[in-house]
Amino acid sequence: MQQLNSLINEARQLTRPHEEEAKRVMQVCNACRYCEGFCAVFPAMTRRLSFSDADIHYLANLCHNCGACLHACQYAPPHEFAITVPQTLAKVRLETWQRYAWPARFGALYRHAGVTSALALTLSLSLFLLLAVALRGGLWHPPLAGDFYQIFPHNLLAILFGGVFGFGLLALIVGVIRFWRGVSGGTPRPPAALEAARHALTLTYLDGGHGEGCNDEDDRYTLRRRRFHHFTFYGFMLCFAATVVATGYHYLLGQPAPYPLLSLPVILGTLGGIGLIIGPAGLLWLNLRRAPLHGDEQQKPLDRAFCLLLLLTSITGLALLAGRDGPLMGALLAVHLGVVMALFLTLPYGKFAHGFYRCAALLKDAIEKRRGK
Structure with a gap:
C-alpha cells in the first residue's frame, strides 16, 4: 500500500510540469495560428484567450496525434521555442487518465x-x-x-x-x-x-x-x-x-x-x-x-x-x-x-x-x- 501511495504522489508531482508546458505551447500556437485549419485541436484552441488546466486536459484528449502540426511548425526543434504539440499533449493525455481514473488509487497503473x-x-x-x-x-x-x-x-x-x-x-x-x-x-x-x-x-x-x-x-x-x-x-x-x-x-x-x-x-x-x-x-x-x-x-x-x-x-x-x-x-x-x-x-x-x-x-x-x- 505504501508503494502504491508513493506512485500516486509521484504521478501527481509530474502532472504540473506537463500541464504548464502544454499551456506555453498553446499560447505560442494561439499567437501563430498557422495550423488553424488542421485537426479539431486548433479551432478549439482559438476559442480561448487563456488556458486553464481543464482546457489543457480537454485539448490533449482531442488531439489524435497525427503529427501533421509538428512538420508544419516553424517553431519546432531545433528552434529555441521547441514547440512539439503531439508530444506535449500526449504527456498531458496520460496524466488526465491518471487524474480521473476510478478507483483513484488505480490511476498509477497507467504509468x-x-x-x-x-x-x-x-x-x-x-x-x-x-x-x-x-x-x-x-x-x-x-x-x-x-x-x-x-x-x-x-x-x-x-x-x-x-x-x-x-x-x-x-x-x-x-x-x-x-x-x-x-x-x-x-x-x-x-x-x-x-x-x-x-x-x-x-x-x-x-x-x-x-x-x-x-x-x-x-x-x-x-x-x-x-x-x-x-x-x-x-x-x-x-x-x-x-x-x-x-x-x-x-x-x-x-x-x-x-x-x-x-x-x-x-x-x-x-x-x-x-x-x-x-x-x-x-x-x-x-x-x-x-x-x-x-x-x-x-x-x-x-x-x-x-x-x-x-x-x-x-x-x-x-x-x-x-x-x-x-x-x-x-x-x-x-x-x-x-x-x-x-x-x-x-x-x-x-x-x-x-x-x-x-x-x-x-x-x-x-x-x-x-x-x-
Whole structure:
C-alpha cells in the first residue's frame, strides 16, 4: 500500500510540469495560428484567450496525434521555442487518465503498464487454466464437437469474464464522467452527439487536416495509421457483436454453443478476428517506426502492450475455431481464455481508455462549436 501511495504522489508531482508546458505551447500556437485549419485541436484552441488546466486536459484528449502540426511548425526543434504539440499533449493525455481514473488509487497503473507485465499476466493466467484443464481430464481428450462447456461450465465463464469486463467498463465510464465534469463538458444535444459520433466512427482527424493522412517516421503523409485503426476498432466491435448475438441465441432462443461455421456468431467473430490481426499488427509496426517527437516515448510500452494483447486474442481465438473439433480443444480454449482475461483486466488502465476520453472530447468540441467563442 505504501508503494502504491508513493506512485500516486509521484504521478501527481509530474502532472504540473506537463500541464504548464502544454499551456506555453498553446499560447505560442494561439499567437501563430498557422495550423488553424488542421485537426479539431486548433479551432478549439482559438476559442480561448487563456488556458486553464481543464482546457489543457480537454485539448490533449482531442488531439489524435497525427503529427501533421509538428512538420508544419516553424517553431519546432531545433528552434529555441521547441514547440512539439503531439508530444506535449500526449504527456498531458496520460496524466488526465491518471487524474480521473476510478478507483483513484488505480490511476498509477497507467504509468507502469507495458509489454512485460502484459505478457507475464497472460502467461500466468494461461498456465493456470491449462493446469485446470489437465486436472479435469487431461490436455489431450476425445473430440468434443466444439462444446467448450464440457471444459469450463457456461455459468462459470459468464460470471468470471462478465464480471471482469463489467468492472472495466464501469471504471472507464466513471472516469470519463469525472473527466467530463472536470472540463465542463456541458449538456449534449442530438446534433452535437451525432457530429461527435461521425468523427469518432470515421476517425476524421487522422487525415492530417488535409485528407492525406498522418506522419509516421518522417514528413511523408500516409493513411496507414487511419486504416489500421479502422481494422482494429471495427474488428473489436464485430467480436463484441458476435458475443452479444451468441448471448441472445443462448438465453432468448435456447440455443447454446457450439454454433455452425456459417452461423451469425461465428461469421461475425471470424471477420472481427481477421480485423484484429490486421489492425493491431499494423499499429504495432507503425509504433516501432514512429519518430520520437510524434508522441511520448514513455507511453510506447503502453501502446504496444494493448496492440499485442488484441493481436494474441485474435490469433488464439482463430486457432481455437480451427481446432475446436480436435483433441487439443481444451488446451486451445485455456490459452485463449487466459489471453482474453489478461485483456479484460488491463482494459480500464491501459491504452483502451483513449477511445473513451477522445469520444468525450469530440462531444465537447461539437457542443463548443455551436456556442461560438
